[in-house]
Every structure is written in C-alpha cells, then in structure tokens.
Amino acid sequence: MMELFGREITVSNSFRLVGVPIGIVGLSLLGRIIALACIPLDPYWDRVE
Amino acid sequence: MWDLNGMEYYWGILPPLVEAFTLWIANTSSMFPYRLLNALVGSLTIYVIYRIVLEHFKSKALAAVASAIATAWPSLLIFSTYGLTETLGIFFLLLAVFYYNKRDYVFGVLLGLASMCRIEFWFLALGLIACYLLFELSVMHLTPALAGWLTVMLPYILHIRAQTGDPFYPVYWNFFGTVLRQWEPQYALTWDTIFYRTLWLVVAGASVVIVLILMKRRPNGYIVYALFLGYLFFQGVNATLSLQGALVNVRYILDRFMMLDYLFLSILLSLLFLRMNRIKIPRLRISIQLVYGAMLVGLCVLAYASFIPYHAGQEEMKYFHEVSGWLVEHYEGGTILCNIPMLNYWLIQDGIDGRNIVGTIYISHENSATAREWLKSHDVRWFVLTKYSFDDSGGFYDFLRLSGESLPFQTEYERDMISILSVS
Numbered sequence: 001m002m003e004l005f006g007r008e009i010t011v012s013n014s015f016r017l018v019g020v021p022i023g024i025v026g027l028s029l030l031g032r033i034i035a036l037a038c039i040p041l042d043p044y045w046d047r048v049e
Numbered sequence: 050m051w052d053l054n055g056m057e058y059y060w061g062i063l064p065p066l067v068e069a070f071t072l073w074i075a076n077t078s079s080m081f082p083y084r085l086l087n088a089l090v091g092s093l094t095i096y097v098i099y100r101i102v103l104e105h106f107k108s109k110a111l112a113a114v115a116s117a118i119a120t121a122w123p124s125l126l127i128f129s130t131y132g133l134t135e136t137l138g139i140f141f142l143l144l145a146v147f148y149y150n151k152r153d154y155v156f157g158v159l160l161g162l163a164s165m166c167r168i169e170f171w172f173l174a175l176g177l178i179a180c181y182l183l184f185e186l187s188v189m190h191l192t193p194a195l196a197g198w199l200t201v202m203l204p205y206i207l208h209i210r211a212q213t214g215d216p217f218y219p220v221y222w223n224f225f226g227t228v229l230r231q232w233e234p235q236y237a238l239t240w241d242t243i244f245y246r247t248l249w250l251v252v253a254g255a256s257v258v259i260v261l262i263l264m265k266r267r268p269n270g271y272i273v274y275a276l277f278l279g280y281l282f283f284q285g286v287n288a289t290l291s292l293q294g295a296l297v298n299v300r301y302i303l304d305r306f307m308m309l310d311y312l313f314l315s316i317l318l319s320l321l322f323l324r325m326n327r328i329k330i331p332r333l334r335i336s337i338q339l340v341y342g343a344m345l346v347g348l349c350v351l352a353y354a355s356f357i358p359y360h361a362g363q364e365e366m367k368y369f370h371e372v373s374g375w376l377v378e379h380y381e382g383g384t385i386l387c388n389i390p391m392l393n394y395w396l397i398q399d400g401i402d403g404r405n406i407v408g409t410i411y412i413s414h415e416n417s418a419t420a421r422e423w424l425k426s427h428d429v430r431w432f433v434l435t436k437y438s439f440d441d442s443g444g445f446y447d448f449l450r451l452s453g454e455s456l457p458f459q460t461e462y463e464r465d466m467i468s469i470l471s472v473s
Contacts (some may be wrong), residue, residue, distance in 0.1 A: 037087060
C-alpha cells in the first residue's frame with residue numbers, strides 16, 4: 001500500500017492525489033522558468049543594500 | 050557561496066553545500082543549476098503552503114486561493130529563482146509546520162535543516178518547538194521535536210565551535226555585525242528612520258499580543274500564525290534595534306527578507322476570501338467575490354510594477370562582468386584581494402582559480418606590519434577597493450593609510466564604485 005502525505009493511494013483517487021501537486025508545482029515552476037529566462041544574470045544581492 | 054571569503058561560519062552551511070553539490074553534479078562553475086534547483090524548491094514550497102492550509106484550516110478553497118496568491122506574488126516568484134539561501138530555508142520551515150503535531154521528530158529535524166540555512170531560523174525553530182509547551186503543555190511532543198532539532202544542529206554547532214571557538218558564532222555576528230552594524234559606520238538617526246522604527250516596534254508588540262491571545266484560544270492553525278507572527282516579532286525587534294539603514298527603509302518591503310511575510314499575506318488574504326462565503330445572498334456574494342478577485346489581481350500587478358524595476362535590470366551584473374573582464378585581461382598570476390561576491394563569481398567564470406581569490410577579512414586590521422607581511426606571503430598582486438558600505442575593503446585600505454607608512458597600492462582602473470589597485 002502506498003501513501004502520499006499520509007493518505008492511501010488508490011486507482012480512484014490517484015489522479016486527484018497526484019494531479020493537484022503536479023498542477024500546483026507545474027504552474028509555479030512555469031512562472032519561475034519564465035523569470036529565469038527574463039533575468040538570465042543572477043542579481044544575487046537584493047537592491048536594498 | 051560566493052561570499053565565503055572570511056564569511057564561512059557567518060552564513061548557514063546547508064545552501065553553500067547544496068550549491069557546491071549542484072556545481073559538482075553539473076560539472077560547471079555557473080550558479081544556474083542552483084538557481085534551477087531553487088526554482089523547483091520554491092515551487093514545492095507553494096504546494097507545501099497548499100497542504101498546510103488544507104491541513105490546518107480544513108478548506109480546499111482556502112488552500113487553492115492561498116497557493117494561487119503565493120504562486121503569482123512577485124517577490125516569492127522572482128527571489129526563488131536567485132542563488133539565495135532563503136528559498137531552501139523557507140521550504141524546510143514550512144514543511145516542518147506541516148508535520149507539527151504529526152511526527153514530532155521529523156518536525157524537529159526539518160527545523161534543524163531550516164536553521165542550517167538562515168540564522169534567524171534558529172530563533173524561529175526554537176520558538177516553534179516551544180509551541181508544544183506553550184500551546185499543548187506537552188513535554189511528550191516537545192522532547193522528540195527538540196531531539197530532532199539537536200540531531201541536525203549539534204554536529205553543526207560542534208563544527209562551528211571547533212573552527213571558531215564559539216559555538217554560537219553566526220548568531221553572535223549576525224546580531225553584533227549585521228543588526229548592530231559593528232562592521233559599518235554607524236547609521237544616522239533621521240525622522241523617517243525613527244518613523245519606521247516606531248512602526249516596527251508596534252508590529253513587534255502587536256505580534257506578541259496576538260500570540261498571547263492565540264495561546265488562550267488555541268484556534269485551528271495556531272502553529273501557522275505562530276510561525277509568521279514569530280517572524281514578524283523577530284523582524285520588528287531587529288529593525289527597531291538595528292543601525293542598518295536597509296531595515297528601516299520603505300524599500301525593505303521589496304526585499305527578500307519579506308518572503309515569509311508575503312506567504313503569511315497570501316494565507317490571510319485567502320482567509321478573507323473564505324469569509325465571503327458566509328454572505329447569504331448569492332448575487333451579493335458573487336459580486337463581492339468578483340470585486341475581491343479583481344482587487345487581488347490589481348494588487349499583484351501593482352506589486353510587479355514596483356518590484357520588477359529593481360530586479361529585471363541586468364546593468365549592474367553587466368557592470369560587474371565588465372570590471373572583472375578588465376582584471377582577467379591584466380591578470381598574470383598571484384592572488385586577488387576581493388570581497389564582492391558577484392565580482393568573485395565573474396572572475397571564476399572568466400577563468401581565475403577560486404583559490405587565488407581571498408578576502409580582506411582574513412588579514413589583521415590591528416597591526417599594519419602583520420597585514421603587509423600577509424599581503425607579501427600570500428603573493429597578493431591585485432586589490433579590489435570599493436565604496437560599497439557592506440564591503441570591508443574600504444576599512445582595510447583606511448587602516449593601512451592611517452598607519453602612516455606609504456601604501457603598497459597603485460590605482461590601475463576606476464569605474465563608478467570600484468577601483469582596481471595593483472599591489473607591490
């Protein structure tokens with residue numbers, strides 16, 4: 001029996017269990033990949049200094 | 050990790066180790082693999098936010114709105130693509146909160162890992178562990194959590210003690226060096242900084258009062274509030290006491306130190322959204338929710354509009370690259386004395402061996418003869434002198450100048466804030 005975040009994975013709930021994390025992480029990652037492309041040289045230091 | 054020239058025990062040990070690992074895996078000296086890893090960790094953090102909100106507030110709608118705001122918020126998105134240390138630390142911190150009251154030892158271990166990323170997380174971690182005592186009155190939960198934290202932190206603390214003689218070296222220097230600004234000239238008190246200090250003092254006081262109320266009422270998700278309010282208290286105390294200008298400046302709200310606050314804001318805004326479900330007239334409820342949604346989008350656009358001008362420009366990075374380019378062109382061996390992380394980074398990208406770059410912090414600032422001897426024995430041929438307030442090079446230069454003897458430096462290149470001096 002497999003578990004994800006303490007919940008049993010079955011065929012019926014596997015899509016929801018896997019789909020939600022993949023959807024959230026995927027969308028967040030997409031935004032970050034765009035940011036990486038827009039800011040290719042790492043500023044490293046914040047500008048407040 | 051590009052700021053380890055004398056700062057090895059000041060910064061948390063885990064992010065530089067992880068970055069070193071990415072350099073080794075990718076067989077490169079570029080920080081891009083680490084930035085990519087941070088982007089992934091930042092994205093996982095958004096999912097952890099979703100899980101935390103779902104776990105503690107028992108609402109999928111609330112979790113979805115909180116994670117949507119956190120996904121789109123500019124400082125959370127953009128900072129997690131930089132080679133900073135916060136991203137990894139915040140991930141462990143939030144993952145720990147997910148395991149609160151579930152797996153106490155894992156909770157402690159994750160807090161230990163967070164503490165190895167950022168010094169301020171030492172205080173937050175111990176505060177969160179103390180929540181077992183303050184909210185649950187449970188030593189049975191507290192003990193494994195503390196054991197988990199010590200499992201990770203004890204070897205680290207012993208390592209710091211072995212290397213520096215002080216087991217709390219980073220805590221000490223973060224307070225006296227950074228907050229009380231022993232490393233920099235004292236910051237002048239002006240009316241605007243007094244205003245911001247007062248504001249932060251109010252924030253710190255309000256955070257304590259709210260935590261005390263939470264201790265009495267113990268609402269759902271109190272550990273989430275305790276984390277963020279604890280951080281607000283820490284920030285408030287720091288900013289009130291600090292002689293560092295950056296902490297008492299309105300631009301602080303655009304800074305990476307606000308990442309945890311914006312995560313808190315995303316949860317608070319989603320809680321507000323959920324409260325609208327209590328409006329019983331459907332049309333009114335939908336209208337208010339639409340207006341609220343439009344306000345959130347507007348707020349996010351406004352945040353991007355104020356944030357991006359400070360971060361999207363690449364001119365400063367190009368400037369550092371051009372300065373390092375001049376030095377690489379004229380370099381014929383020997384050691385370079387340079388404290389600026391981005392310059393160190395470019396020097397290494399352009400072919401200088403990292404072992405030939407050292408910082409002024411290694412050199413005695415009390416005995417000029419010893420300092421001069423150090424420069425000779427380490428074959429120092431170039432000295433990068435800057436006007437940046439956080440850089441020790443100016444202090445070292447002034448110390449040698451005030452000794453009265455002739456300086457062993459000759460200015461060869463000057464551009465804006467940076468001068469490159471040959472050393473004889």
